[in-house]
Amino acid sequence: MNESVVETHGLTKRYGDRLAVDRVDMTVKTGEVYGFLGPNGAGKTTTLRMMLGLIRPTAGSASVLGQPAGRPDVTARIGALIEGPGFYPYLSGLDNLRVMARYRGLPKSTAAAALARVDLADRGSDKFKSYSLGMKQRLGVASALMGDPELIVLDEPTNGLDPAGMADMRSLIVELARGGQTVLLSSHLLDEVQEICDRVGVINKGRLLRESTVADLRGGASLVVRGFPVDATLAVAMEVAGEDAVHLDGEDVLLDVSPGQAPDLTRALVARGVDVHQIGSTERTLESVFFEMTTEKEAVS
Amino acid sequence: MTALTTNGILSSTRAELLRLRKWPAVWVTIGAWLALSLMFGYLFNYLSYTSGDSSFSTEGTTKAALLAEMMPANVPDVFVQGMPMFGGALMMVLGAIVAGNGYGWGTWKTVFTQGPSRTSVLAGSLVSVTVAVLGVMVTSLVVDFGCSLVIAGTEGQSIVWPSLGAMVESFGAGFLVLEMWALAGFVLGTVARGPALSVGLGLVWALVIENLLRGVGQLLSPVEAFTEILPGTAAGSLIGSIVGVERGGDGTPGVLDVLSGTQATWTVAVYVVVLPLVALWLVRRRDVV
Incomplete structure (x- = not known):
């Protein structure tokens, strides 16, 4: 599980004066679903292209499946x-996959099987140019699945999909990971990543800001209390959780403690005559963490 | 060459042949060549022959000579005479769309992530274009023989077949010319990363610029020396060495006698070798975005 499928070291791509990817050190481990997060233009696709040998790094290196990228x-x-999917517009979806199967040296039947896997079997004989954006995207994913590759790299796979299609895609990705395939998923749909990824890397303006598990990135759950008077609530909270673990946010007192401590805290507050209006647990979403990280960096730069 | 490269070339060729076979644009291009070849090789001549009128290409030719031109024995000449001009131009269009469209559609990006190396993919594509060129030639030859046999039968002429040597010479020269232009189109499509600009530039070059340069070359000797290494001059001269060129006459457009047959063959052959290497060099070193 811990063996690396992808490793980059100081991976850098410069286009003239513009630094598209800046010394990225990234690791994707076997069997995990890795979410590669970043706003548009952050450098996600450029990084992925370097991993696939489509573009050459200006500096640094990338190894994929234990070999230099691009071999x-x-x-x-x-x-x-x-x-986005790049296919021949004059060919049907099925014929496009057959062409790609031939390039891969796979049997003809692989194409039909891949098409069925993304629910496109009934439209397989239609021309690619007649497909909706969502169907084109699904065909792209079908092409990526052909031959059961060890590593699947999906760059914004849910683009253009309707909510049902997005849910199907999420299920498919989870299914792939369960089958032992490693998935590297680039996305800016944070809910999607939070739901299906084991680990994430956050990139902004070409720099990899953080790489960790989703749980670590979001931080632990905490308690939020609204009681009056506020100063008494704050004092009790500090006694229970310690000074460093308590923050005041308007009238809310935030405690970096396990939600399991809520009963103790409630008893203490009531014993000190505090009117407890609200007490509950709070979890940071990946979205809030992502915006914190990207805006912090922007403010610094 | 490693087994991996050989397998890559084979699988790439199979893939490219599948997509070319199902591409209407390829059939339109091939159909256009066959139609033009038939029109200028047989239809107009036969109409002139039967009506007794002279067209621009048959002026001053006797009816007997016209009929002789349409007989099976003359197929080796008729087969290649349109190749330096519109045959070459159409094959250049074929090469340009095969290479160029892949950039606009993003299909090269998809193909380069399938496994075979860029060298294998490019080799597969070039082999497929070559197969298409050969297919065009065989079809054209069959159609030309068919027409000449029909005309011979209709006009009650005895059938005299051309010599095998003449056929081989024509086929070889025609292949070199069409292949050179198809490869030139492929390189242009690769350079321009699209079909439109490459087709436009290629046609203007082949049909206009080279002719203008040869005109200027008659006044300026350095330009004349330069025109002798141009693809159009070499292709026209190679075909001219087979079909012959009328001295001072209007002749078939694009058919020249600037270079000797041997010199022209070598020049075209050099293009046929160098052009794929240029395409390969470009494709291997480029970022695919």
């Missing part, structure tokens, strides 16, 4: 959908 024998073990 044909390595690329053959990866399924990828990078920045």
Whole structure:
């Protein structure tokens, strides 16, 4: 589980004066679903392209499946959908997959199976140019799944999908991970990433800001109390949780403690005559963490 | 060459052949060549022959000579005479759309993530274009023989087949010319990363600029020396060495006698070798975005 499938060291891409990717050190482990997060233009796709050998790094290195990125024998073990699906518009969806199956040296039947896996079997004979954006996206994912590659790289796979399609895609990705395939998922849909990813890397303006598990990134759950008078509430909270673990946010007192301590805290507050209006646990969402991280960095820069 | 590269070339060729076979644009291009070849090789000549009128290409030719031109024995000449001009231009369009459209559609990006190396993918694509060129030639030859046999039968002429040597010479020269232009189109499509600009530039070059330069070359000797290494000059001269060029006459457009047959063959052959290397060099070193 801990073996690295992707490792980058100081991976950098510069276009003239613009630094698209800046010394990224990133690790994707075997069997995990890794979420690569970042706003548009953060450098996600450029990083993925370097991992697949589509573009050359200006500096640094990337190894994929234990080999330098871009080697044909390595690329053959990866399924990828990078920045939108690129297919022949005059061919049907099925024929497009057949062409890609031939490139991969896979049997013809692989194409139909992949099409069925993304619920496109009934539209397989339609021309690619007649597909909706969501259908094109699903065809791209089908292409990435052909031949059961060890690593699947999906760049914004839910773009253009309706809510049902997005849910299906999430299920598919989870299913892939359960089957032992490693998934590297680039997205700016944070709910999606929070729901299905084991670990995440957050990139902004070309820099990898943080890489950790989703739980670590969000931090532990905490308690929030609203009681009156506020100063008495604050004092009791500090006695229970310690000074460093308590913060005041308007009239709310936030405690960095386990939600399991709520009964003790309630008893203490009532014993000191505090009117407890509200007490509950609070969890930071990945979205709030993401915005904190990206805006902090922007403020600094 | 490693087994991996060989397998990559084979799988790439199979994939490219599948997508070219199902691409209407390829059939339109091939159909256009066959239609033009038939029109200028047989239809107009036969209409002139039967009506007794002269068209721009048959002026001053006797009816007997016109009929002889349409007989099976003359197929080796008729087969190649349109190749330096519109045959080459159409094959250049074919090469340009095969290479260029992949950038606009994003299909090269998809293909380069399938496994085969860029060298294998490019080799597969070039082999497929070559197969298409050969297919065009075989079809064209069959159609030309078919037409000439029908005309011979209709006009009650005895059938005299061309010599095998003449056929091989024509086929070889025609292949070199069409392949060179198809590869030139492929390189242009790769350079321009799209079909429109490459087709436009290629056609203007092949149909206009080279002719203008040859005109200027008659006044300025350095320009004349330069025109001798141009693809159009070489292709026209190679075909001219087979079909012959009328001295001082209007002749078939694009058919020239600037270079000797040997010199022209070598020049075209050099293009056929160098152009794929240029395409390969570009594709291997480029970022695919």
